[in-house]
Amino acid sequence: MSRLLAAIIMMCMLTGCGTEQRILEDLGMIQTASYDLEENNKLRVTINMPVSATDSTIKKMLLTAVTDSSKEARLLFSNQTELTVVSGQVRNTLFGLDLAKAGIHRHVDTLLRDTSMSLGVKVTIINGKAGELLSKNYKQHSETGQYINRMLEKRGSGNGIMPSSLYQFTRDYHDDGIDPIAPIVKDTGEDAEMDGIALFQDDRYMMKIPAKKALIFTLFKRNLKQGEIIIHLENKKNPKDIVMLSNIMSKRKVKVHHLANNRFKVDISASIRGSVLEYTGNKDLVKKEQRHKIEEEISQYISSQGEQMIKDMQKNKVDSLGIGQYVRNSLSYAEWKSLNWRNVYPQVEVNCHAKVLIKNYGKYS
Amino acid sequence: MNENEKLSPFHIAVLVFMSQMGIVVFTLPNSLAVYFGTNGWLFLLICFVVSTINIYFISLVFRLGKGRSVFEILERSIPKAVLYPVYIGLASVWILFGSMIGKKYVLLFQMMAFPTTNPMVIKLAIDILVYLLLIKGIYNISKAATFFFWITLWMYPLMFMFLPHFHWIRLTPFIFKEGHDMVKGGVDIYASFLGYELFILLFPYMDQKKKPMLAIYSGNAFVTFIYIWYSLTCFGLFSLKQLKKLLFPLLDLQALLRFPFVERLENLLFGFYLFLVLITVVMYLLAAQEAVRRITPIAKSHFFVFITIAVGYGISYIPKSIDQVNDWIMKLGYTVTGIGFGIPIIAILVLLIQGKGGQSHV
Numbered sequence: 001m002s003r004l005l006a007a008i009i010m011m012c013m014l015t016g017c018g019t020e021q022r023i024l025e026d027l028g029m030i031q032t033a034s035y036d037l038e039e040n041n042k043l044r045v046t047i048n049m050p051v052s053a054t055d056s057t058i059k060k061m062l063l064t065a066v067t068d069s070s071k072e073a074r075l076l077f078s079n080q081t082e083l084t085v086v087s088g089q090v091r092n093t094l095f096g097l098d099l100a101k102a103g104i105h106r107h108v109d110t111l112l113r114d115t116s117m118s119l120g121v122k123v124t125i126i127n128g129k130a131g132e133l134l135s136k137n138y139k140q141h142s143e144t145g146q147y148i149n150r151m152l153e154k155r156g157s158g159n160g161i162m163p164s165s166l167y168q169f170t171r172d173y174h175d176d177g178i179d180p181i182a183p184i185v186k187d188t189g190e191d192a193e194m195d196g197i198a199l200f201q202d203d204r205y206m207m208k209i210p211a212k213k214a215l216i217f218t219l220f221k222r223n224l225k226q227g228e229i230i231i232h233l234e235n236k237k238n239p240k241d242i243v244m245l246s247n248i249m250s251k252r253k254v255k256v257h258h259l260a261n262n263r264f265k266v267d268i269s270a271s272i273r274g275s276v277l278e279y280t281g282n283k284d285l286v287k288k289e290q291r292h293k294i295e296e297e298i299s300q301y302i303s304s305q306g307e308q309m310i311k312d313m314q315k316n317k318v319d320s321l322g323i324g325q326y327v328r329n330s331l332s333y334a335e336w337k338s339l340n341w342r343n344v345y346p347q348v349e350v351n352c353h354a355k356v357l358i359k360n361y362g363k364y365s
Numbered sequence: 366m367n368e369n370e371k372l373s374p375f376h377i378a379v380l381v382f383m384s385q386m387g388i389v390v391f392t393l394p395n396s397l398a399v400y401f402g403t404n405g406w407l408f409l410l411i412c413f414v415v416s417t418i419n420i421y422f423i424s425l426v427f428r429l430g431k432g433r434s435v436f437e438i439l440e441r442s443i444p445k446a447v448l449y450p451v452y453i454g455l456a457s458v459w460i461l462f463g464s465m466i467g468k469k470y471v472l473l474f475q476m477m478a479f480p481t482t483n484p485m486v487i488k489l490a491i492d493i494l495v496y497l498l499l500i501k502g503i504y505n506i507s508k509a510a511t512f513f514f515w516i517t518l519w520m521y522p523l524m525f526m527f528l529p530h531f532h533w534i535r536l537t538p539f540i541f542k543e544g545h546d547m548v549k550g551g552v553d554i555y556a557s558f559l560g561y562e563l564f565i566l567l568f569p570y571m572d573q574k575k576k577p578m579l580a581i582y583s584g585n586a587f588v589t590f591i592y593i594w595y596s597l598t599c600f601g602l603f604s605l606k607q608l609k610k611l612l613f614p615l616l617d618l619q620a621l622l623r624f625p626f627v628e629r630l631e632n633l634l635f636g637f638y639l640f641l642v643l644i645t646v647v648m649y650l651l652a653a654q655e656a657v658r659r660i661t662p663i664a665k666s667h668f669f670v671f672i673t674i675a676v677g678y679g680i681s682y683i684p685k686s687i688d689q690v691n692d693w694i695m696k697l698g699y700t701v702t703g704i705g706f707g708i709p710i711i712a713i714l715v716l717l718i719q720g721k722g723g724q725s726h727v
Contacts (some may be wrong), residue, residue, distance in 0.1 A: 008494065088629070118631075120628075170610075174605070174606035176606075322534075325535070333539040
């Protein structure tokens with residue numbers, strides 16, 4: 001037994017004596033890769049790699065290549081640097097808007113084939129040229145690749161824009177009842193900014209939900225554990241009334257009704273609980289009836305915004321909320337297969353029902 | 366070590382589980398999606414029923430033969446001239462099957478961690494472990510298997526970490542749609558349950574009074590549970606077409622695991638699967654050894670074990686790519702499944718004839 005144990009331990013250690021020694025200082029570990037569409041359908045790939053050699057004054061290395069495929073670009077990169085370029089530490093991939101409009105699945109597919117690449121690598125759309133944004137130095141912020149990555153990752157911002165990964169993107173791309181989404185980021189000069197949520201039809205970018213409304217979109221897409229939103233109440237007397245709903249927790253439910261002639265009616269309800277931290281109107285939050293009135297106004301606002309959003313999505317034939325999944329699951333297999341969901345979807349009557357409960361209103365009345 | 370020591374039911378159950386569980390778990394959810402389509406994981410229940418019936422046959426042999434070795438039972442009624450070539454055949458199939466399973470693990474490991482290392486070097490290291498285990502005999506193998514079982518047990522609950530991403534809606538209400546070649550796929554997937562059938566050779570090591578058959582049933586039930594646990598998670602996390610594309614969904618899942626202190630754990634976790642593969646390989650070689658032992662006592666010697674492993678090592682040089690190894694495993698899997706059902710059925714028939722006072726060749 002002891003001989004066996006010794007052999008096992010030795011075997012584990014032997015893995016360190018591999019023929020291909022990978023010395024950290026000699027590795028160029030890609031952290032962020034960006035892809036842009038060039039003329040003649042060429043691909044411009046830009047990568048950034050943090051440099052870990054202690055004797056080096058450079059903190060990061062930026063390489064660019066214009067090629068036909070992303071893997072070909074990696075070969076070109078190794079000709080441009082003394083480091084061995086590896087992709088095991090990629091955290092984020094940025095796709096320029098032009099490329100996103102043309103479709104990104106071909107490139108995502110290449111990424112997935114790479115055994116050193118994890119499904120957790122992020123997919124981010126850049127409103128503009130991805131390579132330009134990645135090459136930029138934002139004075140106030142850490143290194144750009146890391147800056148974008150951390151900005152996407154931070155929890156607690158509650159804006160409803162969640163990072164999308166290769167896992168989520170390909171999962172929804174391959175599913176027949178939902179379309180993928182990804183966060184979209186833009187350059188504002190001094191900073192980079194979350195611009196909203198990019199909605200895809202299959203793998204092609206079709207439209208954007210602006211950052212302001214991203215949370216409402218998310219309320220109707222899935223359950224939410226944290227969020228924050230400013231609502232401009234549609235008040236005739238005082239149109240500038242705003243209310244800020246914080247610490248939002250919500251649950252979403254979808255119900256499908258079958259109408260005659262292969263038509264469907266879908267009810268999406270979101271039951272939302274949150275605290276009011278700012279209110280500029282003239283109602284009294286302490287008084288139950290008036291508070292209910294505010295709850296109703298917020299509910300109405302969210303519902304109508306949601307419905308408007310879905311109308312836009314239907315116009316663009318993007319089912320980003322995954323209504324198709326619910327319709328599919330309410331049908332028999334033959335019925336679903338005979339249905340061309342892409343064409344049926346715009347005609348579906350979708351109603352949004354938000355129900356808001358103000359669970360508290362801070363520590364000051 | 367006391368030669369008369371019997372395997373305890375718990376050790377048998379663990380050994381059954383460890384023999385069944387192996388490299389196949391990495392591809393299983395993908396195979397289920399490809400061959401059976403929507404809700405393919407349900408096929409595992411069918412496999413469970415079939416394997417349980419097979420184990421029932423084995424337990425009939427155990428009961429009717431009163432715990433005698435299956436070789437003894439056969440040799441009483443069938444001439445040795447007929448049986449010996451069969452033993453050689455069985456041993457060859459088992460050696461090949463074991464070696465190919467080892468080779469597949471090595472090729473996957475190479476793909477993930479050592480793309481340019483010669484796979485046969487890794488295979489050699491594994492075969493040394495196999496040798497060290499085999500020469501120790503069944504009792505120590507069962508103890509090692511139990512030890513390996515405990516040090517790998519923590520990996521299964523890791524799947525809980527994916528629960529927040531699991532959605533029943535992705536499973537769809539459709540059953541076995543968008544699959545193809547279900548018969549071929551079914552036999553192919555059934556091979557992932559193989560391993561229990563070897564225990565018909567281990568009757569002499571089992572204590573008749575302690576319900577050893579129940580232990581085999583339990584081992585098989587536990588492996589079914591783990592397979593369903595893994596596959597169901599994959600079906601609820603990935604969309605069907607995505608799952609069809611992911612050749613090693615479990616590796617992808619493990620790559621998604623993130624702890625605050627470490628991420629990209631898949632290489633480490635894959636290393637732990639070596640323990641499962643090791644026992645599977647050892648059990649097949651042990652079965653081969655048991656079969657040859659009926660012909661010549663040399664089979665018990667270390668030299669024979671060495672030759673067996675060397676032959677297996679030599680043959681595993683032939684298939685070079687993962688596809689070729691899969692092809693070998695598939696064809697051998699058909700044979701091993703046939704053997705798994707064949708031996709108990711023949712043994713039952715022989716026992717029934719013997720029971721009716723049929724002539725025996727003694």
